[in-house]
Amino acid sequence: MTTKTKIVALAAGLALTAVAAQPAFAQKKGATAATGTIVQGLGVASFDAVIANSNAFKTAEQQRQTTFKAQFDQARTRQDALNAQIKPLIDKFNADRQSGKASQTALEQQAASIQQIQENGKVELQRILQPVGMSQAYVNEQIEEKLDGAVKAAMTKKGVSILLSPDAILAVNGGAYNLNQDILNELNTALPSAQLVPPAGWEPRQIREQRAQAAAAQGQAAPAAPASNPAPQPSGR
Template identity: 80%
Template sequence: MSTMTKTVALAAGLALATVAAQPAFAQKKGATASAASGTIVQGLGIASFDAVIANSNAYKAAETQRQTTYKAQYDQAQARNTALNAQIKPLVDKFNADRQGGKVGEAALQQQAASIQQIQENGKAELQRILQPVGLSQAYVNEQIEEKLNDAVKAAMTKKNVSILISPDAILAVNGGAYNLNQDILNELNTALPSAQLVPPAGWEPRQIREQRAAQGAQQPAPAATAPAGR
């Protein structure tokens, strides 16, 4: 039954994770040196946009408010997740027992595994539908922040005389130092956008979907002109 090793990793639970961990705001060791530890490279700045966004007042306030505004969706998803786990666990236990007992044929085990996987996939899709308003809220808030981020970056760079801005992830080593612009950008962003609207308007779609829709519309050929009917 060597082919059944692929199904050993079947999980009994369905993960319910809706909010990603916020990026750390601290400088990377060995990558971003402070002014005290070395000479600042004039005109060179370092910034993590993900960290700036996650530490902005608008983002943090929205994360807190969302727990209350979308409590019904969170509770519904959690309850459904618990029910799905209860449904799947005995099926997984039976599959493992049958596989280890050696009395159930390969075809029957494959059928059990396929049934469990189908329930898992359907369950994940159901949880996504329940939490869709939460995901739209997250995308709506992020888009509002991103719309202000570019101007905040430009303003911070101008004030600190930074002409080149790079990500900490792109740095292999720094001999001396570079100006960490995270806090400066964050200050500008908090001023430009103290808070964000939490609930998107009806029919709102994330930018990526809007752009895809626009691209698809541009690729469609224009309707051919019809010749006027003869008299």
């Protein structure tokens, strides 16, 4: 795992976690399960795996390393400084605990101080990497908006009427079409690439929905939010 990835994993409070699963992609029509039979009309697909392997997602992941290099570098520098600050405190805490000379109260105070520094550092890293998290959320939302159409198109072309998640299957006496690759092909056609940087004022869907619910509860109209796929603009910087 790279340093950049570790930093993002630590400070991904706003990020819709980038899916890391790499699927075993589509069975050919002639491929079979244990019984050598494919159940007509039944399909299996992992949406997370399809998204992670889409051209739009993978391209955005690559572009993000360049577009947000300043944020990544700043976060890495701050993470190193935090580690340097915390290490001697942890070493002292361990030494005092092993020596048996420090009181329980003193040890608890040391532990609380270390934990506070860690929590403050996490908040600071989240703030530094907030643009990265917003970019991840923005790209994922664009992909998700095209995914439903891609799923329906793939199901229609393959004659699949029921689509299941691999996680929902306990046992199968027979086989089913693996639609991952078919859905991926449709998704790549519908969305070859995604906009990397959200427009000014954009908020993730979850936050927009929360605002709308709060406004509805108060009998007010929800404020308009920028669309997730505005007029085309150059990707990257």
